[in-house]
Amino acid sequence: MEGWQETLLYIAGGYALICLIFYFLQHYFFFRPEILPRSFEYRYPFPFDEVDFEMEDGGYINGLHFKVPNAKGVVFYLKGNSRSIKGWGKFARDFVSKGYDFFMIDYRGFGKSSGKRTEATLFNDAQTVYKWLSTQYPEEQIVIYGRSLGSGIAARIASWNKPRMLILDSPYYSFLYQVRRYGFWLPLKWILRYQIRTDFFIKKVECPAFVIHGTKDRLISFRQGRMLAETAPFGELIPVEGGGHNNLPDFPEYHDILWDILHDEALYRRLRGELQEVA
Numbered sequence: 001m002e003g004w005q006e007t008l009l010y011i012a013g014g015y016a017l018i019c020l021i022f023y024f025l026q027h028y029f030f031f032r033p034e035i036l037p038r039s040f041e042y043r044y045p046f047p048f049d050e051v052d053f054e055m056e057d058g059g060y061i062n063g064l065h066f067k068v069p070n071a072k073g074v075v076f077y078l079k080g081n082s083r084s085i086k087g088w089g090k091f092a093r094d095f096v097s098k099g100y101d102f103f104m105i106d107y108r109g110f111g112k113s114s115g116k117r118t119e120a121t122l123f124n125d126a127q128t129v130y131k132w133l134s135t136q137y138p139e140e141q142i143v144i145y146g147r148s149l150g151s152g153i154a155a156r157i158a159s160w161n162k163p164r165m166l167i168l169d170s171p172y173y174s175f176l177y178q179v180r181r182y183g184f185w186l187p188l189k190w191i192l193r194y195q196i197r198t199d200f201f202i203k204k205v206e207c208p209a210f211v212i213h214g215t216k217d218r219l220i221s222f223r224q225g226r227m228l229a230e231t232a233p234f235g236e237l238i239p240v241e242g243g244g245h246n247n248l249p250d251f252p253e254y255h256d257i258l259w260d261i262l263h264d265e266a267l268y269r270r271l272r273g274e275l276q277e278v279a
Helices: 003-030 085-096 119-136 149-160 175-183 198-204 222-231 252-263 265-271
Strands: 048-054 060-066 074-078 101-105 142-147 165-169 209-214 235-240
Touching: 048 119, 060 085, 060 119, 074 085, 074 119, 074 149, 085 101, 085 252, 101 119, 119 142, 119 149, 142 149, 149 165, 149 198, 198 222, 209 222, 209 252, 222 235, 235 252, 252 265
Parallel strands: 074 101, 074 142, 142 165, 165 209, 209 235
Antiparallel strands: 048 060, 060 101
């Protein structure tokens, strides 16, 4: 065999090996879970209930339900790709302080939740929980909030149902789009197990979709948030000037934005197209 042919063979073999490694080990790249024993006891300074769901395929989902008196509704919060609701539960204060109940789950393999995790089970588990929430609250009082990884799942659930609104915090245009920024040299359409096409889902969302994104987000570009807001039928982009990917709650503007989204009826109705423009 000539030298150049042997070199090409080595290159092709190496490329194939990298693709195989990526295909089988991508869970370790994309998910950084904290695993908790079933006996673990959550502790927070405000009232909550622990809720468990047993899925038909044997999966098990653990969640936390924070409640306030005379709540205006509930925020179904779909979190990012790290840790567990043990730490993420602290964000309940950002919503209970604004008069909303708050519900959060751990994905399979995170916290106390267990079972085989796939893109389909991420969607189906969240949909099962949403249907349960809709027995506790009218859909008109359910707000779906997706943060980072959870933004794509939130858009999928909003497209299947009729919640009051969808809020996307630091979202990706699609998981495929985000990963392609770094793995453009890989055949991602065939080896990426999580494509989460937020860009497809959001086109079918019939409620107002608010996109909150930091202008200095270096992990998921601000441009992706803008693209999603432009794709949504009733979308609005709300930038947090100077905000990064993990620090938006540190900005007072973020809390002002949340208050307006959750309480400004005129803003909500404008996005729903229920207000006539005054000439």
